[in-house]
Amino acid sequence: MSDAFSRSTAPLDLAGIGIGPFNLSLAALLDGMEGIDACFFDAKPCFDWHPAMMLPDVELQSSFLKDLVTPVCPTSSWSFIAYLVAQRRLFTFLNAQYEAVPRQEMANYFAWAGKGLPNLRFQTPIREIDLEARHFRLTYDSGSVLARNIVVGTGSRPFVPAWATNHLGPRFFHCADIGHRLDDLARAERIVVIGGGQSGGEVVDHLLSSERLPRSIRWLSRRHNFEPINETPFSNQVFSPEYVDAYRRLSDERKKTALENSILTSDGLSISTINGIYRKLYRLRHIDCAPIDVAMMPSRTVVQVERQGEEYRLVARNSFDGGIEVFFADAVVLATGFRFVVPDALHPIAHRLYRDAERRLMPGDDYALAWDGPRENRIFAQNAGRFSHGIADSQLSLMAWRSATIINALVGRAVFDLTLPDPILVWPSETPQERAVGLAYS
Ligand SMILES: Cc1cc2nc3c(=O)[nH]c(=O)nc-3n(C[C@H](O)[C@H](O)[C@H](O)COP(=O)(O)OP(=O)(O)OC[C@H]3O[C@@H](n4cnc5c(N)ncnc54)[C@H](O)[C@@H]3O)c2cc1C
Ligand SMILES: NC(=O)c1ccc[n+]([C@@H]2O[C@H](COP(=O)([O-])OP(=O)(O)OC[C@H]3O[C@@H](n4cnc5c(N)ncnc54)[C@H](OP(=O)(O)O)[C@@H]3O)[C@@H](O)[C@H]2O)c1
The missing domain is CATH 3.50.50.60 (FAD/NAD(P)-binding domain)
Incomplete structure (x- = not known):
């Protein structure tokens, strides 16, 4: 392979396994970022979004503004709007007045980004991932690559x-x-x-x-x-960083209830x-x-x-x-749904991943999985935290925000401003002091 990672023996800062929308979002936000050497790998010959489920006239279930980048970096050249402009059809798109965008158009946008981003390698199924001294080694059919950190974006499997x-x-x-x-x-x-x-x-x-x-x-x-x-405004608040933040603090028992309660969103x-x-x-x-x-x-x-x-x-x-x-x-x-499973390639180190009482993986606030490996070698995981992070984890809505969270953790500083806004819905209990102040004014 005559590409960046095989020319240099220097380990990557981040290697991505799988290029679905979620790792594509991460790749798009990393594009052009100084000092981060990242590469993403996918088994498919090119980006193709659930191709065998693209029945005629199917529609997107989320806003096109919740694209690969816009919620955290609206000036990125990999936004859905940038795609429409590049295709010279922004005005036509607006005149179409879609209530829901055709899923094929979103897939075309993803494929456009998949073709244009330089940090993606298709037709490269990752067969095995192991930890060697201070690096992960990712083995594919024609060779291998070293990386300090990895991000698993292999999606979920048909259940x-x-x-x-x-x-x-x-x-x-x-x-x-x-x-x-x-x-x-x-x-x-x-x-x-x-x-x-x-x-x-x-x-x-x-x-x-x-x-x-x-x-x-x-x-x-x-x-x-x-x-x-249920896409009404209050219900849709579960697709917000504020909700994820509040949900993260719940006990497992309460998480279970909260997840069940939000399933239809x-x-x-x-x-x-x-x-x-x-x-x-x-x-x-x-x-x-x-x-x-x-x-x-x-x-x-x-x-x-x-x-x-x-x-x-x-x-x-x-x-x-x-x-x-x-x-x-x-x-x-x-049509019995999809479930996250640990990809086969991770088996050499899968026994080192910590699991909760229900055998689920345990992604942290920064989406790095808890494991017994070195702290400087992180295994980030996308779409693996429906229980740990809530209902939004398997959806497109927060993918850009999650990618930005991973990047901030990777580089150790706030490249993206992810300060939480004032929540519209107050999920957690107020502290006793806040309650006292509230009472004093009532
Ligand atoms: C039909 C359908 C429609 C959906 N529509 C919406 C929607 O409108 N709105 C919404 O919010 N959510 C939607 N979802 C839910 C979710 O957004 C998608 O499933 C999304 O594709 C998940 O992205 P992903 O990146 O995790 O995984 P995937 O899109 O599944 O991509 C995973 C990639 O990993 C690759 N891979 C796997 N193993 C390896 C390996 N060992 N080496 C290299 N590559 C590997 C695969 O080839 C694949 O390309 C939909 C889901 C389905 C099934
Ligand atoms: N156009 C789009 O945007 C689009 C298209 C497809 C999918 N998606 C998204 O992708 C995700 C997955 O959707 P999905 O429809 O594939 O899966 P899903 O929402 O998980 O639905 C699977 C259904 O199968 C039922 N089921 C499982 N086992 C069964 C059994 N033995 N007998 C009867 N019913 C059984 C489940 O019942 P329980 O509810 O009781 O578990 C559930 O209702 C969703 O978030 C969805 O919104 C989006």
Whole structure:
């Protein structure tokens, strides 16, 4: 490889494993920063954002201003606005008056940054990471590189429930793969979609829009209903640095409750998806009188599956009335979510990472994982702290702020001003003195 890190034997200050949006944001904020030698590696040939889930007309669930850089460095040349200007379509974009930006446009913006940033190396899967004396050694297929610190940005993996793992195949798959399975799905007459989050909604919406409709669709969700995302102003405050700061101070027990209480600020269905599905159902049923049997079935937990010849037999518990139901399908789509897992490459040092009582990793305030290695060798982790840092950790909203937090920790000074603003919502208890002052004036 004829690039900076193979020409020089000097260790990098920071090596990134994975280039999804989160490490891309870090790379964008580090671009041009004097005195920090950083390089990021990804297995893919180029930046591509969840390509197999890019169904037609899907939309972004967050503001385009919460891009790679803007919340902490609005003058960066890697902002979404800078992308629009570079493409000569800022005015056209504004005139489009999107309530939600097409996800493909955000993906195109990320890909534009992925192409332009000099500190990224694609087609370089990191196979192994070990600690040698005072450096990490990252091994890839054609060599290795040394780094003082690393940042894990390998994303989360599709979650496949234990009862489903033995059945995975062309007609029984996680929706992370749906783009590769559309032909198999088009041949199926009876389709069951499991999981009532946004991914499940996008799959069902797509099925209802097909030119060739299946004979039946069953959408099973464990939640009490097909719940909308809560994007109202107070609820959205959980996507703020102030909230993360307050959440960080909670005990594990209270974190669990706070996380459960805020789940629908992140994992609910977009209103546009709900409306789209409902109106398609109306049209198919009452206007087109289409020969399709569709049932939306909340409060169902699928607990078992069997393959019987060419068909799948699914058993679900109904938490609404306590019933047990059986469904037959030619194809099953699991939209059962994603989970962070420690990447395989970290296995040589994974046993040195500290874990909490539930075996979760423990990222600190600066997103460095607690471990028994040298203090000067830090392992930062993005998207690994949904429990430790709260609901925003797996979302785009705070990615620029988190990247800036990591950079400040890396260089040991406040390169970015991350002073917390006065919170609109006061989450933690006031101190006794504050309460006393408040009472004195009341
Ligand atoms: C379909 C979908 C849509 C979403 N839309 C939104 C949204 O609108 N708003 C929002 O806030 N959140 C959204 N999210 C949630 C979240 O923002 C995304 O999942 C986001 O992509 C997470 O970014 P990441 O950088 O952690 O990981 P990823 O995007 O998953 O990227 C990880 C990268 O690591 C690479 N990699 C893994 N292992 C290695 C290795 N050993 N060596 C080299 N490279 C490796 C992979 O090739 C991959 O490119 C969405 C999630 C999904 C699934
Ligand atoms: N367009 C977009 O912007 C977009 C698109 C896709 C995803 N996303 C984001 O990506 C994240 C992941 O979304 P997601 O929809 O993939 O996952 P998700 O929000 O975690 O939803 C998964 C769903 O599957 C259910 N489930 C799991 N096991 C089940 C079982 N055995 N039986 C029945 N239901 C079961 C879960 O139930 P419980 O709720 O009870 O656990 C949950 O409702 C979210 O933050 C989402 O907003 C965004």
